[in-house]
Amino acid sequence: MDIASLLGFIIGIAIIVSAILVGGDVMMFVDVPSILIVFGGTFGVSLMRIPLTDFFRSFGVVAKAFLNKRDDPNLLIEEGVRLSDIARKNGLLALEGETITNEFLKKGIGLCVDGHDPAFVRRMLEQEISQMVSRNEVGQDMWKGVGDLAPAMGMIGTLVGLVQMLANMSDPSAIGPAMAVALLTTLYGAMVANCFALPMVDKLSKVLLYEKTNRELIMETISGIQEGMNPKVLEVLLNSYISDKKRKAQD
């Protein structure tokens, strides 16, 4: 669970709601037609931008921003070095019985144990990484689109409200409330974009970067194991994937 994502979202919404509460009635800020224009319009127009399957898949990507569980690269390096030592001393088949928590590493080790050619294994893992990246990029693209479209739909809703208001100028007392309702769509659009969609795109791109780096690190581990690389050398090589600050103290 990514506490930062959930906390950020809750704090953002809570501050806005608190400001509304301090200023008066919450119900003043609820307008069903405005909600329909912003939410319905944004998701409807999003369907024009991407295929239907990608549209539905992008909702699954949202979960990644909130539920992502990042593997500690230091632990991955530790595990990789341990497995490399086992392969050198007891042979590749000895890796079969090892408990491996990371699924990608487990898959790579499975390919090693099956005796596949190192170039083939590397290609397979590279392909898996690129598929993972493209899947996530589709999700990010959808939410980036939502971030762009929501304020625009808010603006459209405001214009619609203003036109309706100007058509009924005969009653000056109705101008104020009608204007307020018209502006609500802009507020909704700005909230959808800035409190949810755009921060989530940024979070997803960070999550993707961490995951990609971890998978590249694992791919290097697998190559090292297949080469029979010295565990100490492998450790130094793998450490180049993480910053000096995050590296465990080297002897």
Next chain:
Amino acid sequence: MTHEEERRRFFRIDDEVNLYYKPIDEKMVNRTSHISDNVLGNCSLAAALEMMSQESRFMMSRLERNSPEVADYLKIIDSKIELIAQALMLQGSDFKEKDTINVNLSASGLAFDCSEKLNVDDYLEIKMLLVSCMAVIVTYAKVVYCKPKTDSSSGFPYVAGVDYINMKDQDRELLIKHIVKRQMQQIRESKEVPKV
């Protein structure tokens, strides 16, 4: 660590190597290894190249990320150098086609068929050409056992087991890498379905 554990420190595989050995005096062994002092000597060329490859791996992994095309090109150059080195190693060496024998190979010792009886605790200088990767390894070894074979039809009535002594680190690394690669090859071969 007991002597038996020491001997079993590394994984063992059955392999075919081109083996040349000669008995030597114990004093030779105790001298700091004269073997491979000249890194450009034929016998250490593979190990020296391997060592350099390992050093360049760090740069290569960065290069692969930033300029994959340049990295691919350098890998081709690397393969060319490997081929030239292998051809060089074969020239003027003591190895002959007929010397290829079956061995049980590990990074800590070796068991091989031999035509003469060797005495336990005798010292040998061993040169072996790892046929599958064409790398040459030179080391000293101590005879741990030498027993008659039940089936001597191959022309080798004895089987001897030796432990390496004073083996250079880079040679041991080369040997481990060869063993891992050879095991991968053997797993693949065992999985291939024979054509009917």
